[in-house]
Amino acid sequence: MPARSSLVGQVALRFLIAFLLSAALSTLVGAWVYYAANQQAADAQQTSARDHYTNVIADLERRWGRESFNIKIRIEAQRFLEDPKQRKEQLLAYLTAQGGSIEFPSLSIEDPKGELIVSFKYADDHIPKAKFLPGQESTWALDPIHGHLFLVFRQLIWLGNENGYLLLFKPMDHALLTQYSYPHTRLSLWWKGKPVASSEGEEGLTLAAQAFEQSGKSSTSSLLPWFGIDNDNSPQLLIESTAPPLLGIGELAGPLTISLLTFAVAVWSILGAWGFRTLRRVLALERAQNRFRTMGTVDATVDHDLRTGHGIEDDEITALAVALENQMRESISESRWPTSGY
Amino acid sequence: MPDTLRLLAALFSALLIAPPLLADPLHISVSVPGPGAASYLPVELISKIGADRAEGAEVSVVFSPGGGNSMSELLTNNADFAIVGLPAAMSARLKDPRVIALAAINDLPLYVLLVRQELKGQVKKISDLKGKTIGLHTNSTTSKTTSQQVLELIFRRGGVPPGSYRVVTVGRRWDSEALMLRTGAADAVIGDEPNATQMVEDKVAFQLLHLGDPETMRNYAGAGFLRGALIGRKDRLDKDPAKSEVMVRIVQRTLQWMASHTPEEIVGKLETRSPEERDRLIDLLKKYPRQYSKDGKFSARQLRETEIFFIDSQAGNPAAESFRIESMIVDRWAGRKD
Numbered sequence: 007m008p009a010r011s012s013l014v015g016q017v018a019l020r021f022l023i024a025f026l027l028s029a030a031l032s033t034l035v036g037a038w039v040y041y042a043a044n045q046q047a048a049d050a051q052q053t054s055a056r057d058h059y060t061n062v063i064a065d066l067e068r069r070w071g072r073e074s075f076n077i078k079i080r081i082e083a084q085r086f087l088e089d090p091k092q093r094k095e096q097l098l099a100y101l102t103a104q105g106g107s108i109e110f111p112s113l114s115i116e117d118p119k120g121e122l123i124v125s126f127k128y129a130d131d132h133i134p135k136a137k138f139l140p141g142q143e144s145t146w147a148l149d150p151i152h153g154h155l156f157l158v159f160r161q162l163i164w165l166g167n168e169n170g171y172l173l174l175f176k177p178m179d180h181a182l183l184t185q186y187s188y189p190h191t192r193l194s195l196w197w198k199g200k201p202v203a204s205s206e207g208e209e210g211l212t213l214a215a216q217a218f219e220q221s222g223k224s225s226t227s228s229l230l231p232w233f234g235i236d237n238d239n240s241p242q243l244l245i246e247s248t249a250p251p252l253l254g255i256g257e258l259a260g261p262l263t264i265s266l267l268t269f270a271v272a273v274w275s276i277l278g279a280w281g282f283r284t285l286r287r288v289l290a291l292e293r294a295q296n297r298f299r300t301m302g303t304v305d306a307t308v309d310h311d312l313r314t315g316h317g318i319e320d321d322e323i324t325a326l327a328v329a330l331e332n333q334m335r336e337s338i339s340e341s342r343w344p345t346s347g348y
Numbered sequence: 349m350p351d352t353l354r355l356l357a358a359l360f361s362a363l364l365i366a367p368p369l370l371a372d373p374l375h376i377s378v379s380v381p382g383p384g385a386a387s388y389l390p391v392e393l394i395s396k397i398g399a400d401r402a403e404g405a406e407v408s409v410v411f412s413p414g415g416g417n418s419m420s421e422l423l424t425n426n427a428d429f430a431i432v433g434l435p436a437a438m439s440a441r442l443k444d445p446r447v448i449a450l451a452a453i454n455d456l457p458l459y460v461l462l463v464r465q466e467l468k469g470q471v472k473k474i475s476d477l478k479g480k481t482i483g484l485h486t487n488s489t490t491s492k493t494t495s496q497q498v499l500e501l502i503f504r505r506g507g508v509p510p511g512s513y514r515v516v517t518v519g520r521r522w523d524s525e526a527l528m529l530r531t532g533a534a535d536a537v538i539g540d541e542p543n544a545t546q547m548v549e550d551k552v553a554f555q556l557l558h559l560g561d562p563e564t565m566r567n568y569a570g571a572g573f574l575r576g577a578l579i580g581r582k583d584r585l586d587k588d589p590a591k592s593e594v595m596v597r598i599v600q601r602t603l604q605w606m607a608s609h610t611p612e613e614i615v616g617k618l619e620t621r622s623p624e625e626r627d628r629l630i631d632l633l634k635k636y637p638r639q640y641s642k643d644g645k646f647s648a649r650q651l652r653e654t655e656i657f658f659i660d661s662q663a664g665n666p667a668a669e670s671f672r673i674e675s676m677i678v679d680r681w682a683g684r685k686d
Contacts, residue, residue, distance in 0.1 A: 095527060095531060096531070098524070098527055099527055099528060099531045099533045102517060102518060102519050102524050102527065102528055102533070103516045103517060103518075103528065103533050103534075104517065105486060105517035128413055128519070129411075129412055129413060129417065179426055180424065180425040180426045181420070181421065181424035181425060181426045183425075184424045184425045185424060204425070205425065206425060207377075207425035207426070207427075207428065208375055208377060208428065209588075210425070
């Protein structure tokens with residue numbers, strides 16, 4: 007005969023299992039919400055960042071194109087280049103007096119054969135040699151010694167009796183990316199798999215290396231080709247989100263624990279208390295039955311247990327208590343029934 | 349047996365020492381006006397004497413046309429630090445609270461007011477420059493470079509108020525400054541040594557005023573201001589204080605090396621100079637032995653002078669007049685002296 011299992015134990019075990027299942031379910035739901043919300047926020051952030059920087063790149067190219075044309079017009083209007091003897095000195099004095107162009111700190115002018123006529127470097131940039139295909143107006147050039155990347159614009163410029171070339175050099179440096187970055191976003195520019203500039207300076211280059219390797223797999227970074235200039239040979243802009251996740255584990259665990267505890271208290275108040283009260287009535291009837299069988303009579307304890315079994319509600323247990331009492335009354339004479347006042 | 353033990357001990361010590369030596373050096377970039385400006389010579393010396401390697405770092409120098417540009421390089425992440433005139437950094441600090449000063453580089457400021465040679469006889473005093481075109485290394489309407497502040501101060505004291513002369517940019521290199529004076533694009537320039545001496549020797553210009561002269565220093569309150577200072581950023585210092593600490597130690601090591609070597613030995617380290625340039629620089633170092641700080645410490649007296657100079661040169665600017673230099677001094681590593 008199997009060992010007797012207590013009803014209280016069964017109910018308590020079921021309550022515990024239900025609580026643990028609820029806790030596990032809440033944790034799973036919490037984890038799902040955590041990953042789904044953060045993933046969605048990261049995706050939305052990357053999508054808007056890509057849209058934003060696509061427009062920024064297009065806008066920059068328009069602005070640099072206008073500025074390079076304006077510089078050519080200004081130089082041609084001065085007519086310095088038409089006098090081969092004086093043109094170098096006059097042009098350099100003119101450019102120096104203006105303090106250099108903010109967009110193009112370095113420029114050079116070449117004759118139709120590509121021989122250098124004059125070179126102006128406002129900053130101490132080392133200008134690399136730029137190679138242009140026929141008809142090409144802009145290209146990329148890397149200074150291999152210092153690792154500086156330049157966007158080079160080329161235009162025809164009138165030298166007095168023939169056209170030469172005006173080359174304008176735009177440094178793609180940390181400053182440019184810093185100027186266009188916004189909080190919680192790190193930008194870095196990559197040229198043939200190597201970082202050349204970052205919105206966080208030199209330190210940003212090291213930090214961006216890992217994100218570059220994971221770009222395409224990670225939802226917090228994406229690569230945007232710098233289209234428009236030379237699509238087959240363009241650098242890539244790596245956009246990294248450095249913002250903390252939308253939902254933190256602590257932020258999610260707190261409300262989940264509170265709701266789980268509230269649920270447990272509510273379940274206990276509604277089901278648990280009622281269940282154990284009902285159970286107490288059944289147990290009281292069992293005790294009354296056992297004691298009656300042992301003693302062969304009804305004493306105050308049996309009477310008390312029968313009254314407990316009656317309970318307040320008129321339900322099946324009440325009917326059972328009444329039936330049990332009637333059975334006991336039939337077994338003994340009415341005079342032996344205690345007058346306990348119950 | 350003892351020999352074997354000693355060998356094993358030596359190998360073990362070598363293994364312990366090797367990782368720091370093999371580790372990647374800390375990369376530090378510094379933007380400085382130049383090249384060739386005597387005031388910023390310590391920066392050019394850093395890698396030549398190995399002061400950076402001794403601190404486990406590698407310093408790369410980014411030259412710019414002027415103090416304003418160096419400040420921009422610092423504030424836009426193109427450089428980790430800048431070395432510029434402290435008054436220029438104070439002017440930048442009015443607009444950007446990230447700007448901080450970490451160490452003193454110079455002691456004596458050596459600005460020179462040069463007038464183009466053709467005007468010799470016509471220009472004998474500062475007031476004769478009224479209506480003329482004055483060249484500055486760089487120019488900005490939002491923050492003033494040190495040379496701009498020097499110009500405004502000495503001109504106002506000389507009876508030439510702001511707005512009664514024209515300003516043009518002349519760049520920092522000797523060739524661009526000389527070109528602007530020779531072509532008449534500029535009538536006078538606020539120049540630096542040793543370019544100023546060269547321009548006088550080559551009869552491109554003559555000297556009207558030299559801030560390094562003791563008499564000039566007596567006439568101009570605050571003329572002993574702190575010229576070159578190591579400038580950093582507060583946000584970067586908070587994020588990585590070790591980098592600032594290493595840079596201050598490199599600067600101190602370089603200044604101490606300079607203080608313990610002769611002008612010939614110092615210039616001998618600058619390999620790219622022509623013989624004339626070397627002689628000119630040696631003469632300059634001998635003539636102005638007080639040009640550089642010996643230890644990088646901030647001098648309380650010099651900071652007071654710098655504040656006087658800054659407020660005086662920016663008369664009429666309420667923000668500058670209420671500015672206190674102490675708000676931007678970080679002497680945690682460089683230290684102080686009287």
